[in-house]
Amino acid sequence: xxxxxxxxxxxxxxxxxxxxxxxxxxxxxxxxxxxxxxxxxxxxxxxxxxxxxxxxxxxxxxxxxxxxxxxxxxxxxxxxxxxxxxxxxxxxxxxxxxxxxxxxxxxxxxxxxxxxxxxxxxxxxxxxxxxxxxxxxxxxxxxxxxxxxxxxxxxxxxxxxxxxxxxxxxxxxxxxxxxxxxxxxxxxxxxxxxxxxxxxxxxxxxxxxxxxxx
Numbered sequence: 001x002x003x004x005x006x007x008x009x010x011x012x013x014x015x016x017x018x019x020x021x022x023x024x025x026x027x028x029x030x031x032x033x034x035x036x037x038x039x040x041x042x043x044x045x046x047x048x049x050x051x052x053x054x055x056x057x058x059x060x061x062x063x064x065x066x067x068x069x070x071x072x073x074x075x076x077x078x079x080x081x082x083x084x085x086x087x088x089x090x091x092x093x094x095x096x097x098x099x100x101x102x103x104x105x106x107x108x109x110x111x112x113x114x115x116x117x118x119x120x121x122x123x124x125x126x127x128x129x130x131x132x133x134x135x136x137x138x139x140x141x142x143x144x145x146x147x148x149x150x151x152x153x154x155x156x157x158x159x160x161x162x163x164x165x166x167x168x169x170x171x172x173x174x175x176x177x178x179x180x181x182x183x184x185x186x187x188x189x190x191x192x193x194x195x196x197x198x199x200x201x202x203x204x205x206x207x208x209x210x211x212x213x214x
Contacts, residue, residue, distance in 0.1 A: 001045055002045075003044045003045055004044075004045070004046070004047055004048065005045060005047065006045045006046055006047060006050055007046075007047055007049070007050050007051070007129060008050060008051050008052075008053070009042050009045070009046070009050075009051075009052045009053070010053040010055075010213075010214045011053075011054060011055070012054075012055035012056075012207075012209050013035060013038065013054070013056075014207070015056060015057045015058075015059055016031035016032075016059050016068060016070045016071075031070055032070060032073045032074055032077060035074055036077060036078075036081070036082070039052070039074075039078050039082050039084070039122075040082055043082050043083060043084065043124060046124045047124070047129075048124065048125060049124070049125060049127070049128055049129040050123070050124050050128065050129070051087065051121060051122065051123045051124070051128045051129070051130070052084065052121075052122040052123075052124075053090075053119055053120070053121050053122070053214075054074070054119065054120045054122065055092065055117055055118075055119050055209060055213070056071040056074065056117060056118055056119075056120065057114075057117045057118075058071065058114060058116075058117075058118070060101055060104065065104040065108075065110050065111055071118055071120075074120070075120055078120070078122055079122075083124075084122040084123065084124065085122065085123045085124075085125070085126050085128075086120060086121070086122060086123075087121040087122065087123040087128055087130070088121045088180060089118060089119065089120055089121065089180065090118070090119040090121060090180045090181075090182055091116050091117070091118060091119070091180060091181050091182065092116065092117045092118075092119055092182045092184065092209075092213060093115055093116050093181060093182065093183045093184075094115050094116075094117070094184065094185060094186045095115060095183070095185050096185040096186055096187040097113070097114070097115045097186070099113040100113075100114065119182075132177055132178065133174075135178055136173070136174055136175025136176060136177065136178065137175055137176045137177075137178045138175060138176070139175060139176055140176070143176065146170050147170055147172050150170035182213065184210050184212050184213055185210070186208070186209060186210050188208075188210060191211075193208070
């Protein structure tokens with residue numbers, strides 16, 4: 001692919017986990033350097049207004065119930081050394097995720113189940129191409145009632161933060177601005193991808209993210 005030709009890259013590389021996976025993953029001591037090579041390549045392929053979204057799950061340090069900081073090192077080095085900007089961070093909550101690591105969560109019960117991945121939205125410029133109006137969320141039932149008759153359901157007032165919330169707030173914009181918490185179960189077991197793998201006789205990748213995530 002030619003340089004400067006791609007608007008968006010979304011990927012979920014192998015994480016820096018302690019247990020070796022069949023699809024290959026490096027220890028955290030080598031991981032960041034390895035991922036930097038991909039980041040450097042992606043940066044050169046992006047258009048001037050392009051973005052790179054990277055899904056990274058957390059990990060524990062070997063033998064102790066404390067977290068690795070590898071994904072934060074990725075963040076800092078991508079920005080400091082490769083020239084990316086952090087447009088925004090998103091958090092993917094996967095309610096169907098299994099409890100892990102077993103030693104700290106199930107056996108010793110020292111830590112809560114980890115069900116959240118961080119998605120770093122890196123951008124090549126400070127003003128990447130983006131429009132949240134394209135991904136508006138459905139209004140809540142309370143908001144729908146408010147839109148029907150604002151005066152009956154809401155009294156303008158000042159919030160503790162100091163913001164004045166007036167009736168102009170009750171404008172129908174076609175949907176609500178979505179939050180950066182994405183709640184998407186990753187439980188698909190018979191989708192198009194797995195069906196195609198079965199049809200041609202190859203094993204499906206064991207660590208997929210749902211198509212809704214991108």
